[in-house]
Amino acid sequence: MSLLRLEEVHTFIEQFHILEGVSIDVPEGDIVALLGRNGAGKTTTLKTILGLTPARSGSVFYDGNNITGRRSFDIAAMGIGFVPEHRAIFSDLSVEENLLIAERERGDFAAKEDFIFGLFPDLKRLIRLPGTNLSGGQQQMLAVARALVPNNRLLLIDEPSEGLAPVLIEQMMEAIRRLSSESTVLLVEQNFIVASRLAQHFVIIEEGRSIMSGAMKDLVDDDETIKRYLGAGTGGAT
Ligand SMILES: Nc1ncnc2c1ncn2[C@@H]1O[C@H](COP(=O)(O)OP(=O)(O)OP(=O)(O)O)[C@@H](O)[C@H]1O
Ligand SMILES: [Mg+2]
Incomplete structure (x- = not known):
């Protein structure tokens, strides 16, 4: 069963329609990579799960409960941890x-x-x-x-490898791999090599819509999709 499930989520920030239909399944125990270009809506998706930019329509289910519209504090207290972009300490x-x-x-x-x-x-x-x-x-x-x-059962991690030197990317990957034995992870990652080595599943977001999902092992051989939706950027890791 999915630990986290988004069904046709739409999110507005002020008058702007940012998410226009995002559906995601995160099976318990897995690492799922949320992929997409700059500005595609990856961070907004994480914030929508947490209720920071609440969904206007569609649903977010966590552990079988519909958490759409609940307050962020209550959502986090259910065991959802968030690592924001840009090293927020x-x-x-x-x-x-x-x-x-x-x-x-x-x-x-x-x-x-x-x-x-x-x-x-x-x-x-x-x-x-x-x-x-x-x-x-x-x-x-x-x-x-x-x-x-x-004790977080689910971790939402936004671009952990961003700006890191290759040796630190390796350390970060090892840490995420090990922490995933304790928590399920939804991982936003622009570095495709990092994402493909960590995640069992992927979801691609393009202009606020989830347009493709599946097993990571199928995506790694799909050069056309990688180029088309993710750009050629493979970042610093090898
Ligand atoms: N506060 C805001 N007001 C208006 N538009 C916003 C706001 N925050 C985000 N957006 C827009 O929403 C879209 C999605 O942004 P988001 O930050 O979710 O993208 P992202 O996929 O995380 O991008 P990146 O890879 O650059 O982190 C972008 O077009 C962005 O300009
Ligand atoms: Mg972002």
Whole structure:
């Protein structure tokens, strides 16, 4: 059964009709890649799931419940974590403080500490440093780590490899692969190589519509589709 399901979702931002029919199925335990060009509507899709830009029509189901129209706070509390674009961390706070304020319940961080530092050993070394002192890659790791602090059954991760050097992309991929043993993942990823190596399934969004979905193993051989809807960009990973 799908852990997350979007049915014909339409979303407006002010008067602009941004999502014009997005349908997505995310099976429990999988990594599903949400693909599409710049401005296609990938981030808006994640924000619509979270109720930050609520759907005007269509439905979002999570764990069998219709969550369309619920408040973001309540949606997150159901076990949906969000890693926004552009390394959204608190730069004035230390690594440890960033992780502690990500708690949903007291003791979340202590319970997850070993798992998180196992994925991102650098963060343990940097625990007392403020966010501003971290490199871009370390900030991105902290942004992902924050979403792992509460018990999240589903993670929405927006462009985790963006702007990272190839060696850090490899580390990030390994971390996502390992965290996916604990959480289902909907992954927005512009780097097709990264997406294709991580995800079992894909959905392509084009101009606010989901136009194609299926098994990633079928997409990797489909050069025409990759070129047509995703551009030739394969990013930094190999
Ligand atoms: N606050 C806003 N007001 C008006 N239009 C917006 C707003 N936010 C996003 N849009 C438009 O909605 C469309 C989808 O944006 P979105 O950020 O979801 O795309 P995306 O696929 O995540 O792109 P990218 O790959 O650049 O991150 C774009 O055309 C964008 O210009
Ligand atoms: Mg985006």
